Amino acid sequence: MNRLWTLIWPENLDAAAALLVALAVTVYAVLGGTKVEYISAAMLLNLSLIAFGLMKDRVARSKQQQSLDIIIGSQKILPADRFFKSKSPEDDVIRSAHSSINMIQETGSLVTEHSQAGIIDFMNRAGSLKLVVSSPSPLPALNLAFRNENLQNDSSILKRADLFLSQMSYISQKVGPRSENITVRYSEYDIGYTSTVSDGRHPSFVSKGIVRIAGFRIPFAKKLDFEIDSEFSPKVVSHFCDEFDTLFESCSKFILLIGSPRSGKTTIVNRLIDQFRSSNQHVYSVVSRETMREGERIGFEIVINGDEGSSRPFARRKEGALKDISDILNYDFETAVWDEIADEVRRESKSGKIIILDEIGEMQISSARFKDTINDLLNDSASTVIATISAASNPFLQSVKEHHRTNIVKLSEANRDAVMDSLSREMAASMRRASFLNGQAQ
Known part of the structure; x- marks a missing residue:
């Protein structure tokens, strides 16, 4: 009782x-x-x-x-069941973005389809979008198919990669010239997670993000994900920002250096060539430079891999042309020279070399074969190119700048040192990538 x-x-x-x-x-x-x-x-x-x-x-x-x-x-x-979620939408992160969005995706097709309207709206607000996606080359595609549920081979992954390209083309058309602020890079690395992070490290905005664990043969609806933001978890946000930057630099790339005449574009390119000359087995460089006589410019020539003995003249100032006018109409061109260069660039890129071009300009694209080569490099997910490009108003040059693979770097006197440091890191990462892919890693 x-x-x-x-x-x-x-x-x-x-x-x-x-x-x-x-x-x-x-x-x-x-x-x-x-x-x-x-x-x-x-x-x-x-x-x-x-x-x-x-x-x-x-x-x-x-x-x-x-x-x-x-x-x-x-x-x-914190109990894992309270930390992890599933099916968290990227849309909230995209809508919250002010200045930048960085994404790591598998093929990218899912996010560019489901979040297409949000991405277009963000780009129209003058944002910057960077995406790292898995390379559609055979081995990465096969590994990705093997990891995903219900995929027997790489054909589905390659179809998704093609779908991603068509979606990116649609987004670029919708945002027009602002597509210069979109950069897509391809990674051979089999990424173990996907992420979308807005305004990373921005001093004025709260950075937000979704990180999703890829898992092995786990359906999308069951993949675990978690949210991050710089207000409550600044160290975690910083970690994933560092991870993105390192991966972004280690991908294939197409960097375009833009600046006004005499801004130092060629100087920076030559410094890069000199800095990595000891590893020139991984580099093929083409530099256009002035030919001078008695202190006056009389034309232009190209130099291959910094070798003075390789110089080939390709433009000569016309008789009677004003000396202080640099308009291309004042020059006669040897387009056959750039036809030869186009074939060499195409061959060296296919062999896995980093291509350095100074410059892509109106003189160079007078060669139809050179234009075709530039288009092929743009559409080759494995190519790596660092080039200067003319600021001239030209439809072809503008299409190159607006291509989803190009990363526009604007050079000025104020940021010259910062640009040099950034390109040095990009080159070092590309050298390491080329070394690994060619089986020569130390």
């Missing part, structure tokens, strides 16, 4: 009272001594006791959860 009383008092007193009232009313009703109003009153009393019990239970549960949170907080442990 004492044990029964211990169980009832005080935690379960309300439940015991409800049971006693219900039992008493039932017995009284069976004996025929009750009236309807008494039964109704008893039922209302019982319901009140039950409601009181439920409220007390909720308060108790809340106190227990608060105590648990205090314990978890003191131990710096």
Whole structure:
């Protein structure tokens, strides 16, 4: 009896009272001594006791959860089931972006399809979008297919890669010249997660992101993901920003250096060539330079891999042309020279070399074969090109700048050192990539 009383008092007193009232009313009703109003009153009393019990239970549960949170907080442990989610949409991150969005995706087709409207709206607000996607070359595509559920070969992955390209083409058409701020790079690395991060490291905005674990043969709906933001988890955001930057630099790439005449584009290109001359087995460089006579420009020539003995003249100033006018109409061109260069560039790129071009300009594209080579390099996910490009208003040059693979770098006197440092990191990463892909890693 004492044990029964211990169980009832005080935690379960309300439940015991409800049971006693219900039992008493039932017995009284069976004996025929009750009236309807008494039964109704008893039922209302019982319901009140039950409601009181439920409220007390909720308060108790809340106190227990608060105590648990205090314990978890003191131990710096967050249960995984409270940390991970699934099917979290990238749309919220894209809508929140102010200045930049960085994405790591598998083929990219899913996010560019489902979040297409958000991406277009963001680009029209003068944002910058960078995407790293898996290379559609055979081995990465096969590895990606093997990791995904219900895929027997790489054909589905390659179809998704093609779909991604058509979607990027549509996005570029919608945003027009702002597509210069879109850069897609391809990675041979089999990435173990995907991510979308907005405004990474921006001093004025809260950076937000979704990181999704790829998993092995896990359907998309069951893949685990988690949210990050720089307000509550700045170290985690910084980590994934660093990860993105390193991966971005290590991908195939097509960098275009733009600047006004005499801004130092050729100087930077020559410094890059000199800096990595010891690894020139991975580089093929073509530099256009002035030919001078008695301090006056008389034409242009090209130099291959910094070798003075390789110089080939390709333009000569016309007789009677004004000396202080540099318009291309004042020059006669040897387009055959650029036809030869186009074939050499195409061959060296196919062999895995990094192509450095100074410059892609109106003189160079007077060769139809050179234009075709530039288009082929743009559409070859494995090619790596660092080039200067003319600021001239030309439809072909503009189409090159707006291509989804190109990364526009604008050079000025104020940022010259920063640009040089950035391109040095890009070259070092590309050298390492070329070394690994050619089986010569140290």
